[in-house]
Amino acid sequence: MSAAHKLSSASMHPATEHIDALGYHVFENGVNVDDAAGLLAAIRQTRVFDASLFLSQAEFDANPQYTGVNPRPGRNLLDSFDDYLGFVEKDPAIVDGLTAVLGEGYELLNRKIVCGVPASAVPAWLKRRITDNPVNNLGAYVRPPYRDVTYFYGIDFHQDIIDFKDRDADFVTLYVYLHDVTKHDAPLFLLEDSHSLGATLFPHDLTRRSGGWTYSDRRGSSLPTKQKMLTGPAGYAAMWHACTLHGTQPDAADNERLSLRYLFAKAPGATDAGIDAVNANLRGPARLTTTRTDLDATGAAQVKGNSVNKV
Ligand SMILES: O=C(O)CCC(=O)C(=O)O
Numbered sequence: 001m002s003a004a005h006k007l008s009s010a011s012m013h014p015a016t017e018h019i020d021a022l023g024y025h026v027f028e029n030g031v032n033v034d035d036a037a038g039l040l041a042a043i044r045q046t047r048v049f050d051a052s053l054f055l056s057q058a059e060f061d062a063n064p065q066y067t068g069v070n071p072r073p074g075r076n077l078l079d080s081f082d083d084y085l086g087f088v089e090k091d092p093a094i095v096d097g098l099t100a101v102l103g104e105g106y107e108l109l110n111r112k113i114v115c116g117v118p119a120s121a122v123p124a125w126l127k128r129r130i131t132d133n134p135v136n137n138l139g140a141y142v143r144p145p146y147r148d149v150t151y152f153y154g155i156d157f158h159q160d161i162i163d164f165k166d167r168d169a170d171f172v173t174l175y176v177y178l179h180d181v182t183k184h185d186a187p188l189f190l191l192e193d194s195h196s197l198g199a200t201l202f203p204h205d206l207t208r209r210s211g212g213w214t215y216s217d218r219r220g221s222s223l224p225t226k227q228k229m230l231t232g233p234a235g236y237a238a239m240w241h242a243c244t245l246h247g248t249q250p251d252a253a254d255n256e257r258l259s260l261r262y263l264f265a266k267a268p269g270a271t272d273a274g275i276d277a278v279n280a281n282l283r284g285p286a287r288l289t290t291t292r293t294d295l296d297a298t299g300a301a302q303v304k305g306n307s308v309n310k311v
């Protein structure tokens with residue numbers, strides 16, 4: 001932890017310390033690997049993760065819909081495995097870490113399956129259309145019954161608060177890998193300490209430097225940030241602050257990457273949450289009224305360009 005950061009002794013849990021100092025925390029033992037493999041097999045039973053996921057160009061162009069294309073209550077494949085999810089949601093180390101950071105009574109805000117779509121599964125017409133878009137969430141192009149999972153073909157560096165204008169960064173993202181993720185499986189890239197400038201507008205101001213990036217908040221502060229690649233075995237679990245910059249490159253492997261993505265928030269009124277101590281150390285705001293400028297009024301990309309693909 002840098003000398004500039006101060007946490008009260010009540011906040012001295014490794015998960016809180018790591019999120020304060022670096023913006024993320026890796027759970028040393030992950031979650032049960034056999035349970036992760038079992039869930040992965042069950043997910044793979046539901047569909048083939050290939051080009052059959054997608055609308056044809058003519059079908060898409062007849063009526064382009066860019067919003068309402070993500071999992072939602074009633075159309076969320078992960079919810080159908082509710083009975084099975086104790087291996088994550090009740091794992092003692094996960095519960096302990098979340099309780100330290102978010103306080104007793106923390107809440108599940110959102111959970112879903114994320115698929116990193118392999119290059120081989122993306123139709124050529126679609127690849128041409130989306131190359132270098134900053135956010136390649138493919139939901140708009142996916143056949144409606146399959147929109148119970150979120151599909152990415154890379155996403156530029158962003159903060160997960162991007163989806164929560166007018167909300168404080170009082171939540172964390174928990175990611176769980178269901179199979180081994182190497183550098184070839186579209187691993188998450190995190191920018192260390194990037195949370196410390198608080199919430200900033202997407203697309204972010206990042207300039208490449210050796211081993212990482214210079215990150216500016218466009219408010220007069222900037223910092224050098226190291227890039228951390230999250231690779232690990234099945235059951236690997238990590239969580240990060242809502243202002244921690246992270247992204248993925250398009251999946252160059254032959255196989256899809258299937259992961260679990262959870263958002264957990266502090267309970268209203270919790271007084272014992274480490275996140276409050278972390279946020280007191282931020283050098284910028286913990287919330288924004290506008291979080292992104294890359295979309296037009298229909299939700300289509302109106303900005304091209306992408307940093308994470310230049311890593
Ligand atoms: O899984 C990915 O490819 C990136 C996803 C991500 O950053 C997110 O879901 O917020």
Ligand SMILES: [Fe+2]
Pocket residue numbers: 158159160246
């Ligand atoms: Fe994210």
